[in-house]
Amino acid sequence: MKALHLKARDHARTPVQWDSTPHAGFTTGTPWMRVNDDYPWWNAALQVPDEQSVFSYWRKILQLRKQHKDVLIYGDFEMLAREDARVIAYRRKNGEEHAFVLVNFTNEAVEWGIPRDSGVAELVHERYRKLGGHGTVLREGDVVSLRPFEAMMFIK
Numbered sequence: 592m593k594a595l596h597l598k599a600r601d602h603a604r605t606p607v608q609w610d611s612t613p614h615a616g617f618t619t620g621t622p623w624m625r626v627n628d629d630y631p632w633w634n635a636a637l638q639v640p641d642e643q644s645v646f647s648y649w650r651k652i653l654q655l656r657k658q659h660k661d662v663l664i665y666g667d668f669e670m671l672a673r674e675d676a677r678v679i680a681y682r683r684k685n686g687e688e689h690a691f692v693l694v695n696f697t698n699e700a701v702e703w704g705i706p707r708d709s710g711v712a713e714l715v716h717e718r719y720r721k722l723g724g725h726g727t728v729l730r731e732g733d734v735v736s737l738r739p740f741e742a743m744m745f746i747k
Contacts, residue, residue: 610636659746662688677701678737691745695737702734 608630609616615630627633638646656663666683677697683690695701737743 608634610634655744655746659688659690661685662690662746666690671706672703675703678703689747692742693735693737693744694742695740698739700739701737703737704734 605627606615606617606622606624608627611631611634614620614622615626615634616636617626635646638644641647662683662685666685666688669682669684670680671682672678672680672693678693678695678701680691680693680703683692693703695703735743
């Protein structure tokens, strides 16, 4: 039994918290494991209409992925920040479509220099320009500031 408990996944998960009804809407019966006590406040039904929720974030990300699948799924992949453990930075390219993704995996602000000869600055600048960019003009060697756990994606 000890070996079974070590390999079981139940200790690492809980029933899905669908809504604020008994047992979080997971079942009308008795679940085999306890539902977390926070289900009345943290559940899928409350996330769906909230534009700032995790659900809405992932819905937007999946829409972007579907809209730009040629580059985000099928594009050539190039890692740009192998030496920096704080961030993941990569570029994808498929024909004329380009994407650049930069993610800060720390709980502190990070400044990341755009590598020279990476072709990323033009893409980042173009995206900033489309968004109103606050007058920001980025060039090769310029620095992008990322807040804790912030992710940026630029697609052209």
